[in-house]
Amino acid sequence: MELSLSSALSGLQTTQTRQDATAYNVANVNSQGFSRVAAQIAEMPSGGARIAGLNRIPNADPTTSNTDLAQTTGEQIENKTAYGANLAVMKVQNNMLGALLDLNA
Numbered sequence: 379m380e381l382s383l384s385s386a387l388s389g390l391q392t393t394q395t396r397q398d399a400t401a402y403n404v405a406n407v408n409s410q411g412f413s414r415v416a417a418q419i420a421e422m423p424s425g426g427a428r429i430a431g432l433n434r435i436p437n438a439d440p441t442t443s444n445t446d447l448a449q450t451t452g453e454q455i456e457n458k459t460a461y462g463a464n465l466a467v468m469k470v471q472n473n474m475l476g477a478l479l480d481l482n483a
Contacts (some may be wrong), residue, residue, distance in 0.1 A: 388426030389464035395406035403445040
């Protein structure tokens with residue numbers, strides 16, 4: 379049971395960092411020469427995920443931002459879905475633990 383909770387928690391943390399990166403990109407969409415940031419995800423050997431790094435995507439045009447709002451919106455929707463899925467795992471884990479404790483009481 380602990381592994382599923384740990385995996386869900388790492389997923390929540392990873393998703394939050396990805397959401398922070400997309401929010402940073404949107405906030406700077408009108409900044410000249412802004413280079414967007416992308417979060418790289420890596421699988422952990424024990425299960426779950428972690429942020430392997432935040433990479434700046436080079437911008438060839440110094441007069442505009444290289445943030446694509448359509449792509450960023452898609453990333454934010456993906457983050458929302460992943461966050462919800464990890465929360466669902468945590469809720470199920472909580473319910474299972476509660477049921478187990480009720481059986482032992």
